[in-house]
Amino acid sequence: MNARTTRTLAAALSLTAALAISGCSSSDSAGSTDSSGKSGKPQLTVSGAYMPEPVDDKMAGAFMVIENGSKTADKLTAVTSPLSDDLQIHETKDQKMRHVQALDVPAGGELRLERGGSHIMFMGLKNKPKVGDKITIELRFEKADPVKVDLDVKERTYSAQNSTAH
Template identity: 35%
Template structure:
């Protein structure tokens, strides 16, 4: 399920670069959308993981916070070969994508207000350094779910 939510006006950048010589893509506003979001069904009362892709058709931005009215805590993590570490932010490249996926960067969702069930949707509020907050509804899927596979 692809969710695309955002607000506010987007201003067009004029010219080919800033006064300091930066490229227009570096100063243009980000144009963000969210796709392929899902949460694999977590164990009863346990923490869950969240995955999604933030697409950006504009200038660079940074994911700096994630929260949810239905969870006590949502944190951003990066998996390495042997550990999982919490990070404070993730870059969203200009004209690129930030992918939160199994085995890499992901969200950890803790202290659910209500135990999630298949088909539920959890609201996640993604806060970006430049673009503000985008709210998305993320579906709870089977543990084995992978986007793009039947």
């Protein structure tokens, strides 16, 4: 290599290192990263999202699994949708359903929203979805960015088969 090539290569490596270092300390709406490369904000993913076809236009439930792949715990604090102006987070304990302000999404764990357990309730539907429709919701969290989810409208008797449940 000649001296010019060596200087160009050294400059390119220095710039790459500087960008990598500054990227590790930046904080943006997509989630900041710490020195281990892990996100400072919880990294949440949603799977198995569905809504059983409602019997009427008064209410409906929504079920899914919210997985937290980070080391930071979070809380589901709100849900919005064009289908209803009143979405509630419900918890079921001792066979009693109650409206709660938030549900925990543990670090490295999951929040299961399922029949007979915690779930999302749509109160006062603007229309009645049919099997095969998709309903858009937005999940809001204490720390993580909002997550948009499409709920598949399933038969009223549908129950998710959780082959990955432990």
